[in-house]
Amino acid sequence: MPHVLKPLLALAVLALLSPAARAERLLLSNEKDNTVTVVDAASLKIVQSVPVGARPRGLILSKDGKSVYICTSDADHIEVLDLATLKVTANLPSGADPETFAISPDGNTLYVANENDNSITVVDVPGARVIGAVPTGVEPEGMAVSPDGKLLINTSETTSMVHFINPETRKMIGGVLVGQRPRYAAFTPDGKQVWVSSEVAGSVAVIDVATRKIVSTIRFQIPGVPRETVQAVGINITADGKTAFVALGPANRVAVVDVASGAVEKYLLVGQRVWHMAFSQDGSRLYTANGVSNDMSVIDVAARKVLKSVPVGQEPWGVVDVP
Amino acid sequence: MRSADDRRRMGWGARRLVPALMLAAALTPAGAFAQANGPQTNAAAASGPVEITYLALDAPRPRPSTELTPPPKDLGLAGARLALADDATTGRFTGQEFKLDEAVGADAAAVTAAFKARLAAGTRNFVTDLPAPLLLTLADLPEAQGATLIDATSTDDALRGADCRRNVLHMLPSRAMFADALMQYLVVKNWRHIMLVQGKDPADALYAAAIRHAAKKFQVSIVADKPWSFNAAAQQADTGHFQVNTEVSNLTQGISYDVLVVADEADNFGDQLGYRSFLPRPVAGTQGLTPSAWSPMFDEMGSRQLQLRFLALAKRMMTDRDYGAWLAVRAFGEAATRTASADPAAMATFLHGTDFTVAGYKGPPFSIRPWDGQLRQPVLLADDRSLVSISPQPGFLHQFYETDTLGTDKPETTCHMS
Numbered sequence: 001m002p003h004v005l006k007p008l009l010a011l012a013v014l015a016l017l018s019p020a021a022r023a024e025r026l027l028l029s030n031e032k033d034n035t036v037t038v039v040d041a042a043s044l045k046i047v048q049s050v051p052v053g054a055r056p057r058g059l060i061l062s063k064d065g066k067s068v069y070i071c072t073s074d075a076d077h078i079e080v081l082d083l084a085t086l087k088v089t090a091n092l093p094s095g096a097d098p099e100t101f102a103i104s105p106d107g108n109t110l111y112v113a114n115e116n117d118n119s120i121t122v123v124d125v126p127g128a129r130v131i132g133a134v135p136t137g138v139e140p141e142g143m144a145v146s147p148d149g150k151l152l153i154n155t156s157e158t159t160s161m162v163h164f165i166n167p168e169t170r171k172m173i174g175g176v177l178v179g180q181r182p183r184y185a186a187f188t189p190d191g192k193q194v195w196v197s198s199e200v201a202g203s204v205a206v207i208d209v210a211t212r213k214i215v216s217t218i219r220f221q222i223p224g225v226p227r228e229t230v231q232a233v234g235i236n237i238t239a240d241g242k243t244a245f246v247a248l249g250p251a252n253r254v255a256v257v258d259v260a261s262g263a264v265e266k267y268l269l270v271g272q273r274v275w276h277m278a279f280s281q282d283g284s285r286l287y288t289a290n291g292v293s294n295d296m297s298v299i300d301v302a303a304r305k306v307l308k309s310v311p312v313g314q315e316p317w318g319v320v321d322v323p
Numbered sequence: 324m325r326s327a328d329d330r331r332r333m334g335w336g337a338r339r340l341v342p343a344l345m346l347a348a349a350l351t352p353a354g355a356f357a358q359a360n361g362p363q364t365n366a367a368a369a370s371g372p373v374e375i376t377y378l379a380l381d382a383p384r385p386r387p388s389t390e391l392t393p394p395p396k397d398l399g400l401a402g403a404r405l406a407l408a409d410d411a412t413t414g415r416f417t418g419q420e421f422k423l424d425e426a427v428g429a430d431a432a433a434v435t436a437a438f439k440a441r442l443a444a445g446t447r448n449f450v451t452d453l454p455a456p457l458l459l460t461l462a463d464l465p466e467a468q469g470a471t472l473i474d475a476t477s478t479d480d481a482l483r484g485a486d487c488r489r490n491v492l493h494m495l496p497s498r499a500m501f502a503d504a505l506m507q508y509l510v511v512k513n514w515r516h517i518m519l520v521q522g523k524d525p526a527d528a529l530y531a532a533a534i535r536h537a538a539k540k541f542q543v544s545i546v547a548d549k550p551w552s553f554n555a556a557a558q559q560a561d562t563g564h565f566q567v568n569t570e571v572s573n574l575t576q577g578i579s580y581d582v583l584v585v586a587d588e589a590d591n592f593g594d595q596l597g598y599r600s601f602l603p604r605p606v607a608g609t610q611g612l613t614p615s616a617w618s619p620m621f622d623e624m625g626s627r628q629l630q631l632r633f634l635a636l637a638k639r640m641m642t643d644r645d646y647g648a649w650l651a652v653r654a655f656g657e658a659a660t661r662t663a664s665a666d667p668a669a670m671a672t673f674l675h676g677t678d679f680t681v682a683g684y685k686g687p688p689f690s691i692r693p694w695d696g697q698l699r700q701p702v703l704l705a706d707d708r709s710l711v712s713i714s715p716q717p718g719f720l721h722q723f724y725e726t727d728t729l730g731t732d733k734p735e736t737t738c739h740m741s
Contacts, residue, residue, distance in 0.1 A: 116631055118412060138412045139628050157625065158682070159413040160660070175416045177660065180682040181625070200682040226725050228687030250686070 024281055027068055027081070027320050028289050028296060029056035030313025036070065037312040038086060041280060041321070044298065044310050050086050053079050058100035059320040062125075063107025068320055071098040071112070078110065078123070083322055093130045095121035100184075102143035102152070104167065111152055111167070113140040120154055122170060132170050137161050144185040144194065151209065153194055155182035162196050162205070164212055174212045178205040184276075186235040186244075188259065195244060197232035204232055204246055206262060216262045218246075225251050234276035238301065239283050245299075247274040247288060254288060254297075256304055266304050270297035278319045289316035372420035373410075373659040373670075375652055376441050377403045378461075379427045379452035380434050399452045399476055400425060401637035402645030403652045408636070410656030419659055423652065431457050442466045447667030450651040452476045452644065455486070462488040471671045473654055475647035480533065483695040483731065487738035492674065492696045494654070495647040498530050500730035501614035502537035504702035504714035505584070505607055507728070510541050511716045514581035518547040518604075520574070520596065522587040530609060531586035547578045551585075551592050564595075571599035584608040611706060614714070617646035618705035626684035650689070650698065654681050685713070687726065695738040699726040 024041035034054055038047040053072030056079075060069045070079045071094065078092040078101070094101075095114040098121070102111045109131075110123040120140055122132035137156025144153040145167065152165040160182060164174040179201025186195050193215070196205045204218040220230045231249030237259065238244075244257040250273050256266040271290025278287050279301070286299040289312075296316060298308045377400060395401075407423040414421050426441065428434035434453065438461050441449075447470045451458055455477060462472055472491045474482065480497045482488075496504070509515065517538065521531040531548075538545050553570045560566075575583065583600055585608040587593035593610030605611060619640035622630060629649075633641040641649075657679065658670035673679055680688035685701045692699060704712040715721075719728040731737075 115628055137416060138409050138632075139625070157628075158409050159416065160682075161413065161416055163416070172416075177417065180680060180688060200680065200688045202688075226720075228725055231686070 025083075025322050026278070026287050026296070027059060027322060028312045028316045029059050029070060029318040030294075030315055031055050031057055031073075031291075031317045032314035034072075035313045036068075036081060037316070039296065039310060039312070041285075044308060046310075046312070048086055049313060050081065050088070052081070052088055053077065053091075057317045058098070059318040060101060060103050060110070061320050061322055063103065063105075065323055068322065069101070069103075069110065071101060073097050073099055073115070078112065090128065092123055092125065092128050093121075094123060095119060095130065095133065100141060100143050102145045104145055105147070105149040109167070111143050111145065111154075113143050113154060115139050115141065118156070120152075120165070122167075134165055134170050134172070136163055136172075141183050142185040142196065144187055146187055146194075146209070147189065147191040151191075153185045153187075153196075155185055155196055157181045157183065157199075160198070162194070162207060176205070176207055176212055176214060178207075178214065179203045179217070183233050184235050186237055188237055189239060189241040195235050195237065197235050197246060199231045199233055199249065202227065202230040202232055202248075204235065204244075204257075218257060218262050218264065220246070220248060220251070220253075220255050220264060220267075222248075222251060222253055222267050225253070233274070234288075236277045236279060236286060238279070243301075245277060245286055247277055249273055249275070250292070252290075254286075254299065268297075268299060268304065268306050270299070270306055271295045271309055275316070276318045278321045280321050281323050287319050287321065289319045291315050291317060371665050372422045373414075373448070373655065373665045374422045374424060374446055375403075375407070375448045375450060375655050376424040376426055376446050377450045377452070377648070377652075378434060378438055378441075379425075380431065380454065380457060381427050381429055382454070395637075395639055397637060398642060399644040399648040400427075401633065401639075402641065402648035402650075403450055403475070405633050405636050405645075406649040406652030406656065409632075409653060410659075413656065413660055417660055417663070419663075419665065421656065421659070431460075435461065439464070439466070442470060447471060448655050448670065449473065450475050450648060450655070452648065455479045455482050458482065458491065459486055459488065462491050469668065469671075471655075471667065471674060473651040475651040476644045480529070480731070483697050484737040487695050487740055489696075489740045490671075492654070492691060492698065494650040494698050495616050495643060496614075496700060496702050497697060497730050498533035499536065500697075500702055502530075502533035503540065503729045504614040504704060505534075505612070506537040506541040506543050507714045507716040507719050508612075508704055508712050509543055509582060509607075511712075511718070515542070516544050516546050516580045517582045517584045518549070518575065518578055518580040519545050520549055520551050520583065520585050520587075522551050522585075522589070522591055522593070524587075524589055524591075526588040527586045527609075530588055534584055534586060534608065546580050549574060551587070553592070567595045568599045571596055572601050575600040575602065575604075577601075580604065582607050583611075585610050612704055612711055613706065614702050614704055616643045616700070616702070617641055618703045618710060620705045620708065620710045621703055623710070624684055624686050629684050646683075650681060650683055654679075654698075657681050687724075690724075692727070692733075694733045694736045695731060697730060699724055701726060702729055 026039040028037045036050045053075030055074040058071035068081045078094045079088045080090040082089040094112045097116040098112045099115045112121040120134040124131045137159025139157035142155035152167040154163045162176045179198030181200040183199045184197045206216045229250045234247035236245045246255040253267040272292035274288045288297045296310045410421045426437040449472045474493045585593040587609045597606045658673045662669045683689045689700045715725045715728045721727045
């Protein structure tokens with residue numbers, strides 16, 4: 001190594017050690033090899049592979065930015081990964097088979113979808129205890145909390161419904177039938193719409209929150225790609241609320257959708273079986289977890305181009321960007 | 324058919340998956356379905372309950388010579404019961420009620436009487452687990468013309484061909500679909516020379532015919548085509564395995580082939596071919612690498628959830644017959660939910676239309692082929708211990724649906740529903 005680089009390296013090491021100056025990182029849950037891969041966002045190099053509980057899937061960054069919650073589905077609990085040490089420091093109860101979850105705006109409550117027992121478990125994070133449960137449809141999956149925290153959304157896959165739940169009373173207040181196997185729900189930043197992907201139907205339902213009615217259904221037709229492989233999963237909407245990115249599973253594409261018109265503007269070729277995605281802190285990049293090709297694609301959001309693929313663990317499922 | 328295969332799949336082959344699934348199932352609170360208490364979002368939609376009759380002939384099935392454990396009593400029925408629970412959970416949110424009426428007859432007369440009684444009482448939604456001749460007799464009754472019979476368990480190609488009926492739909496893949504699924508895989512592996520061994524039963528002849536047709540279609544060469552005439556029970560006798568081994572060696576000696584394909588739907592001898600042939604060659608077909616609708620070894624594409632729900636309910640692994648019955652009751656459920664109606668005529672129109680799909684945990688949505696009433700779906704290729712592949716194989720393309728590369732496509736159909 002040229003000696004001029006040594007001071008730089010030292011600085012880099014210092015930066016890594018100092019929490020304040022720590023670089024942005026990506027964490028991916030690998031459901032098959034029970035690890036979380038930590039990737040440095042600047043260099044796109046793997047920093048560490050952290051062993052966690054069985055079948056890690058859903059990931060959420062805590063509101064204080066100090067830890068990441070992991071749904072370790074087959075371990076039947078949520079693990080708390082400390083971002084300073086990159087070690088699992090605590091477990092939270094979750095009910096059986098937690099797959100995905102959502103967090104309240106104050107960061108104190110997690111709403112967990114228990115895929116095997118048709119219920120949502122409400123977890124008090126500071127107290128590390130279960131404080132409630134909401135019975136729901138068959139195979140609950142997608143979870144989302146509205147920006148104001150007053151509405152909880154759950155999708156149930158076999159029931160093919162989007163359930164509207166009051167998080168305070170934990171009572172269902174309504175439901176909308178959507179395409180088969182609804183998997184993911186995302187609010188627009190203004191909280192006026194919730195977008196729900198249906199994996200088997202291969203479509204996205206745009207639902208008006210106030211009326212609880214589907215206002216439009218977005219379908220995807222990719223030239224040269226069989227309709228049967230278009231299986232919509234993750235949805236990420238830009239902070240300005242103008243553009244939605246929809247992961248299309250085994251079609252190996254991410255659709256770029258204009259939120260106002262619902263028009264699909266572009267398909268980006270990513271890795272195989274793209275599941276879930278995360279924006280960088282500044283929103284300039286989008287990272288995708290590709291379950292079959294075992295890698296992460298890096299998308300330039302403004303240019304709408306795929307920049308790079310980064311090999312990660314076995315069957316990456318979720319990804320979260322941590323500052 | 325495939326009952327013997329189903330029994331076999333529930334035996335030792337299923338054991339490995341069971342402990343993990345049992346654990347998860349144990350964590351599922353009993354009566355979880357009963358807890359759902361969501362509001363009725365569509366209360367005005369339903370006019371009375373959606374009534375579905377499960378109509379089955381409880382015929383004594385021949386037990387294969389290698390059988391050690393008796394088959395469960397609820398083959399097929401358990402799948403229907405699970406689907407009813409799934410439908411009912413959805414119904415609690417949509418304001419619809421679902422009822423499953425289980426009508427199992429000891430003979431054809433009893434089944435026919437039960438069918439007629441239900442028709443007279445106004446029931447029009449039937450899930451059937453019946454042999455082909457009885458199914459046709461019932462479907463052709465004048466009073467059954469407004470009914471929908473969803474055939475949950477047959478794999479008979481004639482029922483999808485010359486004997487097709489407008490009021491009958493088929494949930495399981497046909498023998499032609501199974502054979503095509505296997506041939507596509509052999510082509511991908513470039514194992515293009517097969518030896519075919521056919522058992523004595525009429526069903527074996529149909530399975531072998533499907534294999535021959537598929538081999539021609541996918542340009543796989545059948546280098547030898549032989550009947551199995553040896554005593555199927557020989558393996559049961561003490562030291563009988565020596566005899567069987569010699570017999571299989573003799574049968575396969577002097578033939579150069581890649582795969583030994585067997586047509587033995589009742590499991591009479593197919594399990595006695597592996598490791599005993601003259602050349603070391605794998606076995607496929609009704610034993611060995613088997614094309615099937617479902618497999619205990621399958622846990623991809625969310626199927627694990629279905630496996631767990633079934634295990635919790637039935638205390639055993641799901642078979643093809645259970646899966647077909649599950650699909651049938653779910654199909655009626657989808658029809659009721661999507662049309663927001665309990666009207667059998669509206670449901671039947673929906674089931675036959677292009678908007679109907681059911682999510683069968685094998686990837687793409689399943690829809691009905693309008694030309695023969697067959698449910699489109701991928702076919703699993705698995706042995707007792709692992710999922711090997713899923714057909715259609717990559718690269719076998721179709722203008723409309725890749726799954727239509729399996730079985731009889733529209734241009735070739737012999738089904739002419741007037």
